[in-house]
Amino acid sequence: MDTKICFELKSQVSHIEPYKAVSQKAWKVCSDREVMKLDWNESPFPIPDRVKHRLVSFIYNNPLNWYPPLDGFGLNRDLLELFAPTLTLDNIELFSGSDATLESLVRAFCPPGSNVVLLYPSYDNFRVYVEIERGNVMPYIPSNIFSPGNEIDDFIEFALDHDPSIVYLINPNNPIGYFLEDSDLVKVIEALPQTLIVVDEAYIEFSSRPAGSWELLERYPNLAICRTFSKALGLAGFRIGYVLANEKIITALRKVKNPKSVSTLSITAAKAAIESLDEISLNIEQIKQTRQYLIKQLNTFSEIRAYTSEGNFVLVNTEEQIIEQIRYEFEINNIYTRDLSHIQGMNGFFRITVGTRRSAERIIAILRQVLR
Numbered sequence: 189m190d191t192k193i194c195f196e197l198k199s200q201v202s203h204i205e206p207y208k209a210v211s212q213k214a215w216k217v218c219s220d221r222e223v224m225k226l227d228w229n230e231s232p233f234p235i236p237d238r239v240k241h242r243l244v245s246f247i248y249n250n251p252l253n254w255y256p257p258l259d260g261f262g263l264n265r266d267l268l269e270l271f272a273p274t275l276t277l278d279n280i281e282l283f284s285g286s287d288a289t290l291e292s293l294v295r296a297f298c299p300p301g302s303n304v305v306l307l308y309p310s311y312d313n314f315r316v317y318v319e320i321e322r323g324n325v326m327p328y329i330p331s332n333i334f335s336p337g338n339e340i341d342d343f344i345e346f347a348l349d350h351d352p353s354i355v356y357l358i359n360p361n362n363p364i365g366y367f368l369e370d371s372d373l374v375k376v377i378e379a380l381p382q383t384l385i386v387v388d389e390a391y392i393e394f395s396s397r398p399a400g401s402w403e404l405l406e407r408y409p410n411l412a413i414c415r416t417f418s419k420a421l422g423l424a425g426f427r428i429g430y431v432l433a434n435e436k437i438i439t440a441l442r443k444v445k446n447p448k449s450v451s452t453l454s455i456t457a458a459k460a461a462i463e464s465l466d467e468i469s470l471n472i473e474q475i476k477q478t479r480q481y482l483i484k485q486l487n488t489f490s491e492i493r494a495y496t497s498e499g500n501f502v503l504v505n506t507e508e509q510i511i512e513q514i515r516y517e518f519e520i521n522n523i524y525t526r527d528l529s530h531i532q533g534m535n536g537f538f539r540i541t542v543g544t545r546r547s548a549e550r551i552i553a554i555l556r557q558v559l560r
């Protein structure tokens with residue numbers, strides 16, 4: 189007998205344009221040492237040996253048949269000590285990646301029908317969370333998308349006109365790579381005291397101010413800062429991140445978050461990673477140097493423009509036909525980059541995650557063949 193499953197999507201869900209994930213072809217060739225996965229801003233470095241050993245030992249000696257420890261084995265305390273020493277345990281909460289943090293922030297603070305303002309272009313997954321909650325995404329499109337810091341007053345005016353429940357900023361911005369100074373953030377935070385200002389610091393460690401803006405939390409109760417282990421700390425596969433915010437925001441987040449959602453192994457890996465910060469800092473330094481090399485080399489091609497970046501990625505612009513050629517050559521060499529042409533106004537743009545120096549050299553060598 190045929191079983192017929194009847195289901196009806198909530199109307200807001202049926203209209204959602206899903207977040208466009210990257211191609212998964214790299215996984216098919218991941219045992220090839222030459223594969224270069226430069227499409228999702230992951231770290232090019234393997235996880236530190238200390239993290240590997242800790243995980244193996246943990247698996248043999250601890251109960252993975254139990255749900256995760258709700259105190260995160262003290263990870264929150266360690267994070268505060270290292271990255272936000274004047275904050276307390278009431279100002280931090282772990283999530284299974286910044287994606288989960290953003291989802292919970294939207295669930296808790298975006299009532300249906302309210303407006304959510306963001307600086308365009310932005311991280312598109314966030315849009316999806318807002319639409320699920322029936323919020324209205326209101327993008328402010330700067331006249332110069334590369335340095336919106338010059339028009340922060342116009343952005344604020346736009347936000348005030350829309351009376352938003354949330355303003356979402358990414359600092360440094362993905363995919364452009366610019367950095368907003370604290371003075372700009374403060375202007376936004378002060379102009380909208382009834383609005384939750386979310387600052388997503390996924391790439392902060394690669395910026396000129398790696399400590400980020402957490403000190404603003406001492407003055408502003410309407411600010412939430414999202415951090416992740418996925419980028420500089422190299423744990424994208426584990427799915428772990430945290431939010432720093434005023435205790436009222438954290439209390440609200442604890443109501444909507446599933447307390448057992450961060451896995452035991454992710455917590456174990458994160459604890460070992462922050463004990464390996466010496467090694468990780470060297471990796472970050474290498475990425476920053478390679479970023480400079482890559483931008484400089486890319487800009488030697490007259491057909492290409494590469495933009496300065498404070499993240500672990502470089503935004504590149506060229507003609508659409510040339511992109512096709514470049515992508516073809518990259519893919520047959522197992523190099524995967526992020527095409528951004530699905531983003532409105534970004535035809536001809538693609539983004540290269542900064543990998544190792546060797547990967548940057550290969551990219552330039554291939555471009556020399558394509559563009560000669």
Ligand SMILES: Cc1ncc(COP(=O)(O)O)c(C=O)c1O
Pocket residue numbers: 228229284285286287288311358362388390415416417418424427428429
């Ligand atoms: C701006 C931004 N926020 C959040 C994320 C997702 O972070 P996580 O892996 O911690 O969920 C990304 C991933 O690319 C991102 O670019």
